[in-house]
Amino acid sequence: MYLNCHTYYSMRFGTFSEKELLQLAQENYVTQLVLTDINNTSACLNFVRKAPEYNVRPILGIDFRNGVQPRFVGIAKNNEGYLEINNFLSKHLHEALEIPIQAPPFQNAFVIYPFEQVLLNEQQDFQDNEFIGISINELRRLPFSGLMRYRDKLVVQQPVTFRNKQDFNAHRLLRAIDNNVLLSKLPKEEEGNEDEKMYPVQNLAAAFSEYPFILENTECLLNQCNIHFDFSKGRKPQNLRSYLGSVEADEKLIEKLCYEGLPYRYEKIDESIKNRLDKELKLIKKMGFVSYFLINWDIVSEARRRGFYYVGRGSGANSIVAYLLRITDVDPMELDLYFERFINLYRANPPDFDIDFSWKDRPAMTQYIFDRFQHVALLGTYVTFKERGVIRELGKVFGLPPQEIDFLIEGRYNPNQLDGVSKLVLKYGRLLKGKPNYLSIHAGGILISERPLHWFSATHLPPKGFPTTQYDMVIAEDVGLYKFDILGQRGLGKIKEALEILAYNQPEKFEEVDIHDIKGFKTDIIINNLIKTAQCMGCFYVESPAMRMLLKKLEVDNYLGLVAASSIIRPGVAKSGMMREYILRHRNKGRAEEKAHPVMLDIMPDTYGVMVYQEDVIKVAHHFADLDLGEADVLRRGMSGKFRSREEFQKVKDKFIANCRKKGYPDTLIFEVWNQVASFAGYAFAKGHSASYAVESYQSLFLRAYFPLEYMVAVLNNGGGFYRSEFYIHDARMMGATIHPPCINNSVIVNRICGTHIYLGMMYLRDLESRVMERIVKERFQNGNFISLEDFLDRVFISVEQLSILIRIDAFRFTGINKHELLWKTHLMLSKNDRLEHPKLFPPRHRKFQIPQLHTTTLETAFEQLELLGFCLCSPFELLAEPPKNSNGQRDLSHYLDKYIDIYGYLVTVKNTNTHTGKRMHFATLVDQHGEVFDTVLFPPVAAKYHFRGKGIYRFYGKVVEEFGFLSIEVIKMQKQDYIADPRYSDMKTSKKLLQAREEKKSNAGS
Template sequence: MYLNCHTYYSLRYGTFSEVELLELARKNQVTRLALTDINNTSAGLNFVRKAQECGISPVLGIDFRNGVVPCFVGLARNNEGYKELNTFLSEYLHEEKPIPYRAPNFENAFVVYPFEQVQQYALDNFLPYEYIGVSLKDLRRLPFSRYGDYRKKLVLLQPVTFRNKKDFNAHRLLRAIDKNTLLSKLSIEEQAHPEEKMYPVVNLAEACKEYPHILENTEYLLHSCQIHFDFSQDRIPQNLKTYTGTTTGDEELLEKLCEEGLPYRYPEGGDHIHSRLRKELELIKEKGFVSYFLINWDIVSYARKKNFFYVGRGSGANSIVAYLLRITDVDPIDLDLYFERFINLYRTNPPDFDIDFSWRDREEMTRYIFTRFENVALLGTYVTFRERGIIRELGKVFGLPKTEIDFLSEGRYHFDKLDEVAQLVLRYGQLIRGMPNYLSIHAGGILISEKPIHYFSATHLPPKGFPTTQFDMVIAEDVGLYKFDILAQRGLAKIKEALQIAWENQPEAAKGVDIHDIRKFVKDPVINNLVKTAQCMGCFYVESPAMRMLLRKLEVDNYLGLVAASSIIRPGVSKSGMMREYILRHRHKGRAEKEAHPVMLDIMPDTYGVMVYQEDVIKVAHYFAGLSLGEADVLRRGMSGKFRSREEFQKVRDKFIRNCRRKGFGEELINEIWNQVASFAGYAFAKGHSASYAVESYQSLFLRAYFPLEYMVAVLNNGGGFYRPEFYVHEARMLGAVIHAPCVNKSQAANCIFGKDIYLGFMYLRDLESRVMDRILKARRQEGPFTSLEDFLDRVFISIEQVSILIRIDAFRFTGINKHELLWQAHLFLGHGNPLEHPKLFPPVHQDFQIPKLHTTDLEAAFTQMELLGFALCSPFQLLKTPPQNRIGSRHLAQSLNGYIDIYGYLVTVKNTKTHSGKRMHFATFVDQYGEVFDTVLFPPVAAKYFFRGRGIYRSYGKVVSEFGFLSIEVIKMEKQDYVQDPRYAEMKTASKRLSNRAIKDDPADPALSGNPE
């Protein structure tokens, strides 16, 4: 009886999920129900999936509105009708145009016009599929309307938006957030009517007893609508079925491509390679995944034609077919990658191929896919209301000042000590927590479907400009749509650009370098020594303090060790306590045999019986707990969060424990193994995925080893990495570079290098306009270097504000003239008016100005650099108000082991974390006076007493400790050190005082100043 039901995917309007809607329907004895979210289809597929489980017949539709103003409700008669509605909505969402109050001619959909809209627009001449919707509150007005005589056209349109008063309160908050207004100023027109609730069917019958034809028409409408999507275990994939047009053609092409790839990948040949290939091809064909492989091959083939760098990773990296097609660069034979993680007979979804491209190339690759294939869309995702966002949004809704909102956001409050309004913000925040706030785009998921995308969902058009589904990857997989992951990362751009810079800066050394020669790199002692000593600043995935710490603890000095470390660092392994156990077993031979269960050690001998990779979950479930490979894969996928609560996952979990008991394992062992599985399976990498990461790490490590300065320039030019840009500048200096501030004759927009001289790019000058950069570079290309400030001002159209930035950063130092004098010159040259941009007909005539002799100090230059670049080019220790009391640094930690140390450090990064009991603690990394890095830890008692107050130099006192050979400091006391006063402002104060005194002396005209009593 309900044709107009909303969930919280009626964004910033609805108040509960599609599952809760179905539960509400069941409570009210409703057996057939229409979901019609406002201009949204996010919940549609899952509503159909869950309705089947609830014994409710689902109907899908859309509530078409302009803002909150209703136009009409569309109800799909069948799947084609749903596609029609989605196509219509998508057109209006893409073009951002208002929806008309009259529906188009739908062939497979019903249209219901709300009673108020029918009256407002005096609608008439209704088509066979068009109806008038009357709500319970409209029944009172029906007898007084000429539409009461339209007996065959009247249906019950009772909207369902709330369950209770709490939902209505949440709705009002959402509407206020959406309108960016105070709750007290939210207009009634922007809110739904409080009576938009679901009532038992008997109540509806009672309310409509004078109008039985309304209920009959409504029943007819509902029973005329049938929607079906296949969510069964053996559902047919909805991806593009064939690449060539026929299944036979696809299979022949795949075999041909594999044969062509064999000599390139395996020049030595081998029966075991052909055997593995045949096994994979048979399974790929049997599972119907041939086109999936060929589409990925097509994508990477285009990338190679365009000379785009890419890395193929994911579970597909366990496949020899993927290796031969050059989708991945990981040899599954060499690494003994677990075949069943890649694919098995029970697997319903294709293997994952995450293909990383440079952040510069990803958009073109996406555009290629949309051009090359039909029925393509980006995959959507939902951004939900979270803690801080809720506080900020509701703080504004309740009228809190920004300072109070900031205070609440920090979370350091006692609830009982807050005022009433602040408590309301926190209390009401619980009502909207976890609700979707707006639609966004999945990090890299692209759908290529056999049927039009609108068969499954409407699409919206985010700023990227590509149609995007209104559902996420979990729902997509449920219905058989499997994504292609086209991702962007900066690491690949760094590698590509570093090679280009090396060819320009060291052409002889760079000649013949093959960045894809991984077999050579993994055996290179220079590169492996960088790994062992954790000298990895700027290198992909291995530069963070946590990874640097792990490499030192594991004493990693080879490729396979790095592969393992790449997965061990993931949250699941570390939080389960197995990271520590892995390190112990790695460092102490014989511990694995003593501590590991024999079955676990037999399953995973390479990792000492410790689960490290995703496929270890499958192995343990299959060999230890006796689950089938299909059940084991359900278990692995079930760990990924959203699947965890699903019924099929719970069944597999119960069987895991039941089988272990049947095998005679003790409860303590069963719980220990299950907790390990549960703690990390959703976070750990597949081994092939880790191997792919390690390949890219070795490529960047090769460049850091042999072209360190060029590589650091490329790192800086591509947005840095884990650290702030100043630390990559510092690292380049430590590697032998001479760092120069931007120069109008040497610098480019990005950083550039000449020999060992690195010139920072204009891009670091925060307030320098990009158009000014372009003009400078264009003038230099056309007429050569600038000879003076006057020459620059003659050739470059620029305002006094913009040229002042360049002068202050000393970009005209080639002139040999002090920058204060240059500022005078610029002001006198440009005057006070805005320069006009026009061609100069005659050579400029310059006047000679008398400018006083001025000077600049290094200290003043450092503070100017901090203001304009964000960091100083000198050592920050030179800026301390009180010089360091000692010269202790990282190099002195070993000799102070288990003793106490007083050390100064410039803060690099802080990791804030919490103990199991929820207490705050910190891990901090610093640079010492010698430019070397050291690490500290602040345990909860110290973290509660001392705080990090932004970047700067801290003096720490603490105990030097060693864990597996990695030295760090357990801080006992810490104090931030003051910098000297900025001399520029000190000079301004002095000058101001001097001028003030001079005015008092020199202006006797004013009796008040002259001291004259008259």
């Protein structure tokens, strides 16, 4: 009887989930109902999936509205009708069209016009599939409405949006958030009606007892509707079933491509390679995954045709078929990759392929996929209300001042001392937390379907401009739709651009470079030494302080070691305590035999009996606990956060423990192993995935080793990486580069290199407009270098303010004129409003001015750079108000081992973390006075006493400690050091005296 039910996917309107709607139906003895969210179908698939558990027959529809203004409700008779209403909604969402008053002529869907709308629009003609909906509240007006003559068209439309008063209050808050108004100012027409509730069926029937024909019409309409989606375990994938149009043609093509790929990949093709290939191909065919592999092959083939770099990773990288099709560059034979991780008979879904492209190339590849295949959409996701965000939103709705909102967000309050409004904010904040706020896009998922994607849901059109589903990856997999992950990353952009820079900066060297010579890179002593000494700044996945520390502790100097390190660094291994154990076993080979259980060591000899990769968990579950591969895959999916059923996961855990007890393992061992398995949740990598990462790491390490300056420029031009840009600039200087501030004759928008000279791009000038940069570069390329300030002004339209930025950063230094003089000239030659953008018919006459001789100090230049670039190009230690009391640096740490050191450092990065007891501590990386990096740790007692206050120079006193060869400082005291007063704004005499005093101290320290 309920034709108009809403969930919280009626964004910022509904208040509860589709599961809670089904619970509500069960409580009220409702056995069939229609889910009709407002202009949204996000809940539909899961509603159909869960409905049988509540003895409810699910029916799907859409409540079509303009904002909150109802137009009509569309109800699908069948799946074709669901497709129709999805097509209709999607067109209006894509084109931002208003929903019309009159519904289109649906062939397989019913239309319900709300009673109020029929009266308001004086509608008189209704098609066979069109009805008038009337709620309990509206019944009393029916006899006087003139609509009794439409007896056959009247149906029950009792909307369901709320369960109780609390839901209605939450709804009003959501409406206020959506309208960005105070709750007290929320217009009544923006709210739903508080009576939009579900009543027991007998109560509903009693309310309409005077009009039994309305109940009969409603029952008849519902009985004509039937929706089905297959959520069974044996369901067929809904992805594009065949690449060429037939399964047989697909199977022939994949075989042909694999055998063509064998000589490309292997110099010697032995029986083990052939057997692995035959085994994979048989299983891929049996599972119906051939088209999935061929679509990925099509995508990467197009990328190579366009000269785009890519990395194929994920569990599919465990496959020799993927290696032969050039989807990945990981050889499963070389790494002995576990076949059953990527595919097995118990696995319904195809293996994961994450294909990374440069962030610059990814949009073009996404467009190609949409053009190449018929039924394509981006995968959606839901952005939910987070704790801090919802407190901020509700604080505004309740009219709290910003400082009180900030106070609540910080969480440092006594609940008993809060006023009533603050308590309401927190109460409803908890209620709204986790509810959907708006639809967004999955990080990289693309669906390529056999059917139109509107068969499953409507699509919306986010700013990226590609149709996007209204459901997420979990329900997509439930219904048999498996995503293709097309991702963008900056690491590949760095590699590609480094080679482009090398081609013009050192063309003779460029000809000798083969960036795909991975075998050569793996055995290169220079590259492996960079890894061992952790000189990896700017290199993909290996540059962070944590990775640098791990590489040194493991003394990694080969490819397989880097593959392991890429996975060991993941939080799962660290959380279980097995990172430390792995390091101990790596450094002391006898420890593995002593500590590891023989079965564990036999399963994972390469990792000393320690679980490191996702497939290790499958191996342990299968061989150690005698679970079948299907049950082991439940654990694997549980680890990756993709599993649906906690009950299913619990059953597997119980069986894991029971089987181990049957085998006679002691409980201490069983639970130790289980805790390792559980700690992998959401974090473990497949070995092939780690190997793919390591390949890209080696490519970037090769460029850093042999072409460091070109590579560092590419790093900067692709947005840097883990660190701020100034540290990559610093690293380039340490490797021999001369760094120049932006220059109107030598700089472009991004950074550029000439020999060993790097000219910073104009993009670092924060307040310089992009259109001004474009004008300067375009004019210079078309008509040559600028020869003077006057020449520049004749040729480039620019305001006084924008020109001042360029002069202050010394972009006109080629003129040899002091920038203070140039600024005087600028203000004398230009007024604020006299620069009009128009062609010049005659060269302008320039007046000559007599300007006093002016000077600029190096300190003024440094502070100018700090203001305009965000960093200075001199050593920050030169800006200290008091020179350092010592010259200690990273090179001295070994002499102070187990002793206390006084050391200065310029802050690079801080990692704030919590101990297992919840206490705050810090890991900080800094640059010393000699430009070298060192690491510090502040344990909770020190972290509670001392705080990092932004970037700058800090003085530390602490103990030098060593763990597995890695030196760091356990800080006891620290103090941020003051910079000299900015000489541009302070008294010049005082600054001069300070400078003289500093120079004297320097010379005394030197003597």
